[in-house]
Amino acid sequence: MPNTPHEPSGRVWDPLVRLTHWIIALAVILNGFIIDDDALAHIWIGYIALGMLALRLLWGLIGTESARFSSFPVSFSGAATHVSELKQGVHRKHRSHNPLGALMVYALWATLTVVSVTGVMMESDLFPEDDHEYSSRIEAHDDEAAEWLEDLHEGAANLLLLLSVLHVGGVVLESRLSGRNLVQAMITGRRS
Ligand code: HEM
Ligand code: HEM
Numbered sequence: 001m002p003n004t005p006h007e008p009s010g011r012v013w014d015p016l017v018r019l020t021h022w023i024i025a026l027a028v029i030l031n032g033f034i035i036d037d038d039a040l041a042h043i044w045i046g047y048i049a050l051g052m053l054a055l056r057l058l059w060g061l062i063g064t065e066s067a068r069f070s071s072f073p074v075s076f077s078g079a080a081t082h083v084s085e086l087k088q089g090v091h092r093k094h095r096s097h098n099p100l101g102a103l104m105v106y107a108l109w110a111t112l113t114v115v116s117v118t119g120v121m122m123e124s125d126l127f128p129e130d131d132h133e134y135s136s137r138i139e140a141h142d143d144e145a146a147e148w149l150e151d152l153h154e155g156a157a158n159l160l161l162l163l164s165v166l167h168v169g170g171v172v173l174e175s176r177l178s179g180r181n182l183v184q185a186m187i188t189g190r191r192s
Contacts, residue, residue: 049118071096
């Protein structure tokens with residue numbers, strides 16, 4: 001039987017979606033758990049994550065059908081329906097992320113945006129971190145802003161790591177309940 005957009009067996013995730021997903025996942029794991037945040041590698045990996053995020057968000061506007069934002073809109077009622085369907089053992093097929101997964105995807109992207117943008121701002125000359133001997137009120141003010149940015153970066157990074165763990169848990173649970181291997185689809189691009 002030929003595949004139509006509403007019959008989501010066959011191709012689902014195009015190469016750009018898969019590439020950006022796995023590079024972002026690797027970057028978040030490396031920067032969040034493995035690499036020392038003082039290391040230069042942290043900055044480079046962070047820039048790569050930001051670049052991949054920008055590319056993926058652009059692809060959400062002009063990409064293949066299942067990659068487009070319009071294929072997985074924000075819908076709290078849709079997410080609630082999805083949960084009750086899962087409880088009843090009903091497994092509806094979705095052409096892109098399911099409505100609950102979609103909420104998580106937007107939360108991950110929003111948090112990653114805050115983490116990377118605050119990281120880039122910390123690295124810019126706009127918010128230099130001085131030693132604590134201020135020669136002017138402006139320097140003292142700059143230093144406060146720099147500390148505020150660092151706190152925001154750290155807080156958002158911790159939230160991102162928490163969401164990532166929940167995301168992987170959700171993927172595993174959804175795969176088990178629905179009997180469809182979501183991880184395999186994100187690797188090969190094809191749904192079984
Ligand atoms: C993949 C996204 C990223 C994650 C998960 C991440 C995570 C973290 C974490 C957990 C810290 C430690 C915070 C603390 O304990 O004070 C940190 C610090 C830092 N991050 Fe990131 N980060 C990311 C992206 C970036 C980017 C894009 C930049 C800059 C271009 C950046 C620059 C920094 C800097 C300058 C520090 C402070 C290092 C220090 O002096 O202690 N990060 N980051
Ligand atoms: C740890 C950092 C991770 C982050 C920040 C992350 C983030 C994301 C994002 C933003 C999406 C949406 C993809 C898109 O539409 O472009 C996604 C989807 C997905 N991720 Fe992750 N991910 C992470 C790790 C993982 C891991 C380790 C796995 C595998 C166990 C995984 C499996 C998946 C799958 C299967 C999907 C598609 C879900 C569906 O079918 O709707 N992710 N992830």
